[in-house]
Amino acid sequence: MLAFVLVAYLALPWILIFLGIHLGPNPPHPEITHGEFPFRLEYEINGERKVIRDTLICEFDGFGADEGRGKYRKWKTRLASGNERITLLEINQTQEIYYSPGSPNYYMGDLESNEEYRHGFPDALIIEQDGRFTSNRLIRADELLDKYHIKLISWEPSPPIKNTFIENKK
DSSP states (O other), rough: HHHHHHHHHHHHHHHHHHHHHSSSSSOOOSOOOOEEEEEEEEETTTEEEEEEEEEEEEEEEEEEEEETEEEEEEEEEETTTTTTTEEEEEEEEEEEEEEEOOOHHHTTSSOTTOOOOOOTTEEEEEEEEEETTTEEEOOHHHHHHHHEEEEEEEOOOOOOOOOOEEETTT
């Protein structure tokens, strides 16, 4: 009996947090649920200039919940070209350098009012796959140039939309 009381005492706060997060109301629904944002990225690799033009497509994907944020709006993104990423260089079969166009929350007008958004330019990201594990890490502009001979020259994204959020939309 003592073990049950001890387990209940330790687990109860976590159970209540879980129930509070998952059973509570959803945040307001976005009025605009789909957006398309053309962009242009110019870069140089081994002295050769390249330009990537594409469109980032953002779509509302329902609601999620976690202990850090509570319930939140989820967004999914894809590129109109069908590419998975804005690839700058495929190093080998397990490593790729790419540029992130930015957060769908930013483009869809879904940042917290006190949140300031900054694009990653002129830095990039490197994705590394090691068996079952995949990791992403920032690769700063100086390392990008020194190690991979890549220099990001210009990033021209579309501006974010101004969105409004509606309570209790089903």
